[in-house]
Amino acid sequence: MPLQHPRIRTFEDYQDAYQRSIENPEQFWASVAEPFTWRRKWESVCKPDLVDGHNEWFSGAKLNITENCLDRHLATRGNKLALIWEPNDPKTRQIRYTYRELHQQVCQFANVLLNNGVEKGDRVCLYMPMIPQLAIAVLACARIGAVHSVIFAGFSSTAIADRVNDAQASVVLTSDGLNRGPKQIPVKRVVDEALESCPSVRRVIVVEHLGWPVHMEEGRDVWYHEEAQDAAKTCPAEEMDAEDMLFILYTSGSTGKPKGVVHTTAGYMVWADYTFRNVFQVEENDIYWCTADIGWVTGHSYLLYGPLLNGASTLMFEGVPTYPDAGRFWEVIDKHGVNVFYTAPTAIRSLMATPLDNVLSYSLDSLRVLGSVGEPINEEAWHWYHTHVGKERCPVIDTWWQTETGGIMISALAGVSPTKPAHAGQPLPGVQPVLLTQEGQEIEGNNQEGYLAIKASWPGIIRTTYGDHERAKQTYFGPYPGYYFTGDGARRDENGLYRIIGRVDDVINVSGHRFGTAEIENAINENDNVVESAVVGYPHDVKGQGIYAFVICRDGACANEADKPRVEASIIETVVAQIGKIAKPDKIQLVSGLPKTRSGKIMRRILRKVAEGETSNIGDVTTLLDPAVVDEIISGRK
Ligand code: WTA
Secondary structure, three states, X not given: OOOOOOOOOOHHHHHHHHHHHHHOHXXXXXXXXXXXXXXXXXXXXXXXOXXXXXXXXXXXXXXXXXXXXXXXXXXXXOOOEEEEEEOOOOOOOOEXXXXXXXXXXXXXXXXXXXXXXXXXXXXXXXXXOOOHHHHHHHHHHHHHOOEEEEOOOOEOHHHHHHHHHHHOOOEEEEEOOEEEOOEEEXXXXXXXXXXXXOOOXXXXXXXXXXXXXXXXXXXXXXXXXXXXXXXXXXXXXXXEEOOOEEEEEEEOOOOOOOEEEEEEHHHHHHHHHHXXXXXXXXXXXXXXXXXXXXXXXXXXXXXXXXXXXXXXXXXXXXOOOOOOOOOHHHHHHHHHOOOEEEEOHHHHHHHHOOOOHHHHOOOOOOOOEEEXXXXXXXXXXXXXXXXXXXXXXXXEEXXXXXXXXXXXXXXXXXXXXXXXXXXXEOEOOOOOEEEEOOOOOEOOOOOEEEEEEEOOOOOOOOOEEOOOXXXXXXXXXXXXXXXXXXXXXXXXXXXXXXXXXXXXXOEEEEOOEEEEHHHHHHHHHOOOOEEEEEEEEEEEOOOEEEEEEEEEEOOOOOOOHHHHHHHHHHHHHHHHHHOEHHHOOOEEEEEOOOOEEOOOOEOHHHHHHHHHOOHHHXXXXXXXXXXXXXXXXXXXXX
């Protein structure tokens, strides 16, 4: 019988746990970690470092995360559903795996990886649809100690190549194709294109999903189902060090190319498990559904690892919220009796815009808890979610966190702590948020606003950026040594509840997806017509933020008005090829110049105002090299 993990049940429990976690973090986290399956216990609970960013948790311990996700549940939950898969098309077959079956599937996939020469520490990139084999493959990597790096299957071949090369992956896992609503996408072809410039890759394992014929590169590509034929369904778990890498996940920052956020084994496990249990309050017989794709961190921590570590039944959905119609989410909830539902504001806002009948025609009786993640949830969306989905009966928990934090940092605990529209709420035990002035002074007291930073290490903290620790140090610990800097601005209300306002750096959040403005500019600048560009975010009703690009074209490219639509279309095509459809600019304005200071720095403040439509209040332009350019930009606003 596995040891039971205690759970916070009341607000007093929360206050008590919080207090203990601050007063004696070592003792607190040692007791949280105790019930897991360890091959060897830790020598030290925590070695914090918020200056150079060399954080360690549970150092010296030995374990395998999949033993904790799967093996330890077999005795008591072997026949319990672990993974439920709902296909894109509601008329096709669902798949359900019990813990015992999932364990076998993971072991079998792990053996296929081993048979294909994958070794502990090797990086394996996954570019796959939301099918059970994606979840299985991720766990199979962890089973044998390979480092998984999942690439969201909406990225372009160029974006794949960047990530595969940065990770120096030797193996790529993919499928023949994927379904996204009414569309089918030839995933393998995108991978083939990417791998033309990825010399590190020696093996591609292809999972059959659509049954499409695909090109199989001789000596490099193999079919999963052929490899699995003779692969055993048991596989011993590799013994991992607490600080051995578990995964790399690429995410955008304010500068340069996306960086590989690294999480390690023990700390991430403890954090994903602890936060899942206490935030969502999932009960033994619940069905839990997180709509995120495994290509993002939410899918890692709260579709896969968190629920499985807790022995929960987790639902995985292949499709989109609007296919075959905008009632699909609610249909799935009724069909599977989902009790706890976790989604993103952008999905809520897009469904809000459709007739209310789409939601009112479903009972949604099973729901008990509603979660939100990825971007600020505006009050209107919060109320719609609370009223029409939760029937005013379910707490709406707004969970703030980041790829770099590994798991939820600030959130109400469902049914335990207070919720307030558009507010994430209070920090989880172990999390010490502070608001800083631009100069780095802590702002005391309530009713205050500032830069959100964290002043103590926690088990899920980012360990490094793959292959470049200096970058992690500069980005997260450099701005305010002694603090982890989040890049977000926040407000603390009169009761100490946090409200996240948005990014304070050059990162924009489009439908919950992070992009660096520089990353999109670099993509635009690849277009032959383009000399220079500047990208800013602006408020967008459904996406949260939209992408507004100001672009200077080379002489002659847009000589006539009539050339403009063609040039704009070709810029969009370039961005889609460089990054993917998700980074497509919503608006492109062709300009003859950009507002620059005499030292050549683009004044984004002005561009943001224009994009937001705040043109009557543009501010001081006297320091600009050419103030006249501002009038031109304002008059050409899209
Ligand atoms: C934003 C997603 C407001 C924030 C888990 C953060 C949020 C970035 C919330 C991280 C929330 C995430 N309220 N903003 N509840 N959750 N964000 O790495 O700006 O994809 O810095 O992680 O999303 O995005 P990431």
